[in-house]
Amino acid sequence: MxxxxxxxxxxxxxxxxxxxxxxxxxxxxxxxxxxxxxxxxxxxxxxxxxxxxxxxxxxxxxxxxxxxxxxxxxxxxxxxxxxxxxxxxxxxxxxxxxxxxxxxxxxxxxxxxxxxASGWMGGLVPLVGAALARELGGASVIETAILYDLADRAGEDSIEFMDRLHVGFEVTEEGQRRVVEPLTGARRVELAGRPRRVVRLDTPEQLTLPLVLGARTVSTRIGFTDESATLAFQALQGLGLFHLLRGERFRSLRRALLRGSGKGGRAVVHVEVSSPGGTRAATLVDARGQAHLTATGATLALERALGLDGDAPPRGVAFPEQTPSPERALAALRSLGVELEIHPGADVERRAA
Ligand SMILES: NC(=O)c1ccc[n+]([C@@H]2O[C@H](COP(=O)([O-])OP(=O)(O)OC[C@H]3O[C@@H](n4cnc5c(N)ncnc54)[C@H](OP(=O)(O)O)[C@@H]3O)[C@@H](O)[C@H]2O)c1
CATH class of the missing domain: 3.40.50.720 (NAD(P)-binding Rossmann-like Domain)
Structure with a gap:
C-alpha cells in the first residue's frame, strides 16, 4: 500500500x-x-x-x-x-x-x-450527505457549513487551495448550473455553540452530489474560528488581491495568511439534507482536528476501493457517496473517534449574514 x-x-x-x-x-x-x-x-x-x-x-x-x-x-x-x-x-x-x-x-x-474522495474532509461531507439522503428517501437540497479552526495543523501542500480563491466556480441551484464567486454568499450558521459567518468555497461535492443523489441545490460554505479572518478573506477577495498573490513569489505570504498557531484545533462540519420527506442534519466534530478528520475520509475511501468495508469494490471510478452502505460508513466514522450527532435540522439557525 x-x-x-x-x-x-x-x-x-x-x-x-x-x-x-x-x-x-x-x-x-x-x-x-x-x-x-x-x-x-x-x-x-x-x-x-x-x-x-x-x-x-x-x-x-x-x-x-x-x-x-x-x-x-x-x-x-x-x-x-x-x-x-x-x-x-x-x-x-x-x-x-x-x-x-x-x-x-x-x-x-x-x-x-x-x-x-476529494470532497471536504476526504469525501466525508458527500458520504454523510448520502447517509442522510438514505434516511429521508432522497435529497433535494444539501447544504454544508464548515468551521475551520485557525489554530489547527495544516501542511505546506494544503495551501494550494489558496491559489483558487480568486476563481469563480459552478454550483447547482434549483437544478440550474450557475457561477458563483468564492467567499461570497455569506450566511450565519450555528456551529460549535454559536452563530458563525460562513461563505462559499469551491469543493468537489458541489459537482458530484447533484449527479449522484439528484440534489437540485448543493452548497458548501466555510467560516473561520476568528470571524475577523472570514471578513478579511472576503475583503482580500473583493479587492482582487488573491489574484495578485498567485505564484511562487508570494508562496510564503499566502502561507502566512493561513498560518494559525498550528498546535491543533477542532474540526466541525455541519451537513443538512432536505427532501420532500423532511430535513435531517449531521454535525461532525473531530477533537483531533482537520487532518485526523480528513484521514478518516481517506481511510474509508481506501477500504471502499479494496472492498475491506464489506461491500464489493466499485467497478472503475466511484465517489464516496456512491457507497452501497452509507449507514455502515457512519458507524465506521464513530469507531474512528469522530463525534457524529444526527438531528432533525429544522432547529439549526441559518440566515443571510
Ligand atoms: N479533501 C480534503 O478535504 C482535504 C483536507 C485536508 C488536506 N487535503 C489535501 O491533502 C494534501 C496534503 O495536505 P497536508 O496538510 O498533509 O500537506 P503536507 O503536510 O505538506 O504533506 C505533503 C506530503 O507530500 C510530500 N510531497 C510534497 N511535494 C511532493 C512531490 N512533488 N512529490 C512527492 N511528494 C511530495 C511531502 O514530503 P516531501 O516534502 O518530503 O516530498 C509531504 O510528506 C493537500 O493536497 C491538501 O490539499 C485535502
Whole structure:
C-alpha cells in the first residue's frame, strides 16, 4: 500500500489509522525526502520510498493500492495507476482537477477501482450527505457549513487551495448550473455553540452530489474560528488581491495568511439534507482536528476501493457517496473517534449574514 505524501500532516494520520485498523497491511510512505518520514515509518512499521510527483518522467511502479495525499498536478500518479491497473484513492483534488481526472479516466479506462474522495474532509461531507439522503428517501437540497479552526495543523501542500480563491466556480441551484464567486454568499450558521459567518468555497461535492443523489441545490460554505479572518478573506477577495498573490513569489505570504498557531484545533462540519420527506442534519466534530478528520475520509475511501468495508469494490471510478452502505460508513466514522450527532435540522439557525 503506497501512501504518496504519507509522512505529511494528513498522511501521518492516515498511516497511523491504517496500521491500527489493518495491522498486517504492508505500508510504504512515499515523498521527495523520505528521511523526514523515518520516525513515523518506525512507529507504524512502514517502509519509505522516494517519489517526486513533479518530476518529468512517467512513474513506473507496482503496488496493491495507492492513496494520494499530496497534489498530483500533472496526473503522473493517476496515469501510472490507471495504466498499471492499481486501485487508486485521491483526496487532494479541487473541482477542476476532479474534472481533469475524470477526463483522463475516460481516455485510460480504469481496470481497478478508483475512488475520488476529494470532497471536504476526504469525501466525508458527500458520504454523510448520502447517509442522510438514505434516511429521508432522497435529497433535494444539501447544504454544508464548515468551521475551520485557525489554530489547527495544516501542511505546506494544503495551501494550494489558496491559489483558487480568486476563481469563480459552478454550483447547482434549483437544478440550474450557475457561477458563483468564492467567499461570497455569506450566511450565519450555528456551529460549535454559536452563530458563525460562513461563505462559499469551491469543493468537489458541489459537482458530484447533484449527479449522484439528484440534489437540485448543493452548497458548501466555510467560516473561520476568528470571524475577523472570514471578513478579511472576503475583503482580500473583493479587492482582487488573491489574484495578485498567485505564484511562487508570494508562496510564503499566502502561507502566512493561513498560518494559525498550528498546535491543533477542532474540526466541525455541519451537513443538512432536505427532501420532500423532511430535513435531517449531521454535525461532525473531530477533537483531533482537520487532518485526523480528513484521514478518516481517506481511510474509508481506501477500504471502499479494496472492498475491506464489506461491500464489493466499485467497478472503475466511484465517489464516496456512491457507497452501497452509507449507514455502515457512519458507524465506521464513530469507531474512528469522530463525534457524529444526527438531528432533525429544522432547529439549526441559518440566515443571510
Ligand atoms: N479533501 C480534503 O478535504 C482535504 C483536507 C485536508 C488536506 N487535503 C489535501 O491533502 C494534501 C496534503 O495536505 P497536508 O496538510 O498533509 O500537506 P503536507 O503536510 O505538506 O504533506 C505533503 C506530503 O507530500 C510530500 N510531497 C510534497 N511535494 C511532493 C512531490 N512533488 N512529490 C512527492 N511528494 C511530495 C511531502 O514530503 P516531501 O516534502 O518530503 O516530498 C509531504 O510528506 C493537500 O493536497 C491538501 O490539499 C485535502
Amino acid at each position: 503506497v501512501l504518496a505524501g504519507g509522512y505529511g500532516v494528513v498522511g501521518a494520520e492516515v498511516a497511523r489509522m491504517l496500521r491500527a485498523r489493518h495491522p498486517s497491511l504492508p505500508l510504504v510512505l512515499a515523498g521527495r525526502t523520505p528521511a523526514r518520514g523515518e520516525a513515523l515509518a518506525s512507529e507504524v512499521g512502514a517502509s519509505l520510498q522516494t517519489m517526486d510527483l513533479s518530476g518529468p518522467s512517467p512513474l513506473d511502479f507496482s503496488a496493491r493500492a495507492v492513496v494520494t495525499l499530496v497534489n498530483d498536478p500533472t496526473d503522473r500518479l493517476l496515469r501510472a495507476c490507471l495504466q498499471a491497473g492499481i486501485p487508486f484513492v485521491d483526496i487532494t483534488r479541487w473541482t477542476a482537477r476532479v474534472q481533469q481526472a475524470l477526463a483522463l479516466a475516460a481516455v485510460e479506462p480504469p481496470r481497478a477501482p478508483v475512488v475520488f
